[in-house]
Amino acid sequence: DGGITQSPKYLFRKEGQNVTLSCEQNLNHDAMYWYRQDPGQGLRLIYYSQIVNDFQKGDIAEGYSVSREKKESFPLTVTSAQKNPTAFYLCASSIDGPPVKLHFGNGTRLTVT
Amino acid sequence: KNQVEQSPQSLIILEGKNCTLQCNYTVSPFSNLRWYKQDTGRGPVSLTIMTFSENTKSNGRYTATLDADTKQSSLHITASQLSDSASYICVVSPYGGSQGNLIFGKGTKLSVKP
Numbered sequence: 655d656g657g658i659t660q661s662p663k664y665l666f667r668k669e670g671q672n673v674t675l676s677c678e679q680n681l682n683h684d685a686m687y688w689y690r691q692d693p694g695q696g697l698r699l700i701y702y703s704q705i706v707n708d709f710q711k712g713d714i715a716e717g718y719s720v721s722r723e724k725k726e727s728f729p730l731t732v733t734s735a736q737k738n739p740t741a742f743y744l745c746a747s748s749i750d751g752p753p754v755k756l757h758f759g760n761g762t763r764l765t766v767t
Numbered sequence: 768k769n770q771v772e773q774s775p776q777s778l779i780i781l782e783g784k785n786c787t788l789q790c791n792y793t794v795s796p797f798s799n800l801r802w803y804k805q806d807t808g809r810g811p812v813s814l815t816i817m818t819f820s821e822n823t824k825s826n827g828r829y830t831a832t833l834d835a836d837t838k839q840s841s842l843h844i845t846a847s848q849l850s851d852s853a854s855y856i857c858v859v860s861p862y863g864g865s866q867g868n869l870i871f872g873k874g875t876k877l878s879v880k881p
Contacts, residue, residue: 760810
């Protein structure tokens with residue numbers, strides 16, 4: 655079945671460590687996205703990519719980095735510069751062009767202590 | 768400022784009852800509005816999309832309405848089931864906006880009790 659796979663489901667890190675969240679899709683979608691979800695808040699865009707080797711910052715890109723070396727993969731690195739990294743991270747993909755229908759993975763819950 | 772407001776924040780209903788969730792937006796110009804269902808600990812899944820010219824659209828027991836003049840949408844759930852317990856998120860796309868320019872509401876958390 656086609657879909658988006660995020661791994662791991664749960665991730666624990668010590669403060670000051672960088673951590674990379676994996677996102678893989680086999681839907682052949684051109685666009686991929688990373689969102690952050692916090693309790694009581696709407697999803698906030700971190701980064702998105704419309705084609706391989708190209709990506710744009712979203713509203714809260716500071717402290718995060720991404721790469722898009724392959725169409726299928728869009729890993730997110732949470733760096734030590736991110737002041738409040740504990741959150742639920744959602745990866746999504748879509749076909750190109752409007753209307754945008756996001757296909758989400760099942761998320762990674764990152765806890766930093 | 769483009770915003771999407773959802774109400775109520777949370778809702779508890781008994782199994783078998785109907786309910787209506789609201790979404791008000793200030794996005795202009797408007798392209799489309801989509802409702803997503805998010806089960807706890809999982810990613811959202813699209814339920815339906817409403818474009819400017821559409822007033823009503825159904826997907827099984829879910830019926831979405833759109834009033835583009837008042838910038839309001841509703842999601843009506845008929846004969847609720849325990850599996851309807853989830854958060855429902857309203858997402859608006861501005862006309863001409865990029866794919867990264869979606870505006871999310873904070874969601875309504877629905878609990879269906881037996």
